[in-house]
Amino acid sequence: AQSVTQLGSHVSVSEGALVLLRCNYSSSVPPYLFWYVQYPNQGLQLLLKYTSAATLVKGINGFEAEFKKSETSFHLTKPSAHMSDAAEYFCAVNTGTASKLTFGTGTRLQVTL
Amino acid sequence: EAGVAQSPRYKIIEKRQSVAFWCNPISGHATLYWYQQILGQGPKLLIQFQNNGVVDDSQLPKDRFSAERLKGVDSTLKIQPAKLEDSAVYLCASSVQGGYGYTFGSGTRLTVV
Numbered sequence A: 001a002q003s004v005t006q007l008g009s010h011v012s013v014s015e016g017a018l019v020l021l022r023c024n025y026s027s028s029v030p031p032y033l034f035w036y037v038q039y040p041n042q043g044l045q046l047l048l049k050y051t052s053a054a055t056l057v058k059g060i061n062g063f064e065a066e067f068k069k070s071e072t073s074f075h076l077t078k079p080s081a082h083m084s085d086a087a088e089y090f091c092a093v094n095t096g097t098a099s100k101l102t103f104g105t106g107t108r109l110q111v112t113l
Numbered sequence B: 001e002a003g004v005a006q007s008p009r010y011k012i013i014e015k016r017q018s019v020a021f022w023c024n025p026i027s028g029h030a031t032l033y034w035y036q037q038i039l040g041q042g043p044k045l046l047i048q049f050q051n052n053g054v055v056d057d058s059q060l061p062k063d064r065f066s067a068e069r070l071k072g073v074d075s076t077l078k079i080q081p082a083k084l085e086d087s088a089v090y091l092c093a094s095s096v097q098g099g100y101g102y103t104f105g106s107g108t109r110l111t112v113v
Helices: none
Strands: A002-007 A010-014 A019-027 A032-038 A044-050 A056-058 A064-068 A073-078 A087-094 A107-112 B005-007 B010-013 B019-024 B031-037 B044-050 B053-056 B065-069 B075-079 B088-095 B108-112
Touching: A002 A087, A010 A019, A019 A032, A019 A087, A019 A107, A032 A064, A032 A073, A044 A056, A044 A064, A044 A073, A073 A087, B005 B088, B010 B019, B019 B088, B019 B108, B031 B075, B044 B065, B044 B075, B075 B088
Parallel strands: A010 A107, B010 B108
Antiparallel strands: A002 A019, A019 A073, A032 A044, A032 A087, A056 A064, A064 A073, A087 A107, B005 B019, B019 B075, B031 B044, B031 B088, B044 B053, B065 B075, B088 B108
16 A cells, blocks of 8 residues: 655745655555646646656756655755745655556645745 | 647536546557546546556446546546536546656546536
8 A cells, every 4th residue: 555645735935935845655665756736727747756766856847856765755845936836736656657646635835925 | 749638627517417528648658547636635546547448446436437448549537427526626647658657637627516
């Protein structure tokens, strides 16, 4: 079985501040981990993915995430928030190619001036 | 490359009516998924197809939901009869065989009144 837990359903940061969105996973086999972003009334867009290569993964729009096996974590960060980053972010896990993704409940990121 | 196409974008129906959603995946993507995203929650897998065969439909409410994928390309998801709790966004996604992560469509927002 696999699952992800996203800590904090809402996160608010000032423009230019560090963004940190937390994700912890549970998996009985080595996981593959993903972060998706969802803008209002749109589908999910892949930000980045960890597939057992480098533990520090860089994605689009300046986001990155670090896989920490000892902490079972895959937190998403961005050094400087921009207003356009305001959206819903989902962490997800699967256990192999073309296998089902299990999503967390999401974190809504608000960026203020 | 064209994305995953879904239609309609929005649908409002009365409870006990029937409704159908259509998905056209990215050309060459063997695996197709239907996810249900209830407001405030992460997406949940309803059904997964590999070509035109069902891989996983364990979370599909089979008494009212049905899905098919003709000729391993387009797919249709049907609900009959609809209940109020079926109000959600229905997301279609596809992936290459052996690929990590998916490409999602923009979804169909269903409101059952």
